[in-house]
Amino acid sequence: MPIASEIFNLTFDAAYPRRLAEFWALALGYRLEPPPDGFATWEEALAAWNVPPDEWDSASAIIDPNGVLPRIFFQRVPESKSAKNRVHLDVRAWRYTAPDGGRPPEADVQAAIYAKVAELVAAGATTVGTVEQYGNAWTVLQDPEGNEFCVV
Structure with a gap:
């Protein structure tokens, strides 16, 4: 049977994805998703992929340290939150x-x-x-x- 992290991500829209990811990592006992193999940091990976520095905070993710619960992804969007959440944690x-x-x-x-x-x-x-x-x-x-x- 697949574990939750293999079935779905939970995604948040955000103005500052990294900051929100760090907050929710603390709240849930998660950790920031590590950079891909071969890179010591996300900044190193993004620079190698020629992502402009002003786009480095366009996304972030946190993961369950036990690898069981779903990955939570934070993506930058241009609009701010304007109404009450329809879903919440x-x-x-x-x-x-x-x-x-x-x-x-x-x-x-x-x-x-x-x-x-x-x-x-x-x-x-x-x-x-x-x-x-x-x-x-x-x-x-x-x-x-x-x-x-x-x-x-």
Whole structure:
């Protein structure tokens, strides 16, 4: 059975692809995609391919360090974001660690959410607000280019 990284990419439109890629690598525990074989850096590869320096930040990508989850690609587009996302990511701040495989105590979940929100705000996110519904709470943020996402 193929793994997710072999089936699809998730793509973000961006004004500054590298900056957004670095933000989402931090948010998701991913890493920047390494340059192709034979090149020490992306800059070296792009120069060798005669890509003009003003185009070097036209795309960037991040990958799951375990090679299982999908690659996330960031492409520069001329227009800025103008409306609410129709699709967004939920960044899970906690893991199923209870002995029965269930959700940890709510105080632990909320502490993990608070810590992840603080980390992402320090990296350039903006807090939109907190939502409480059906006994759960999560925080809505915007990444450095205004794309909404939730920390759950």
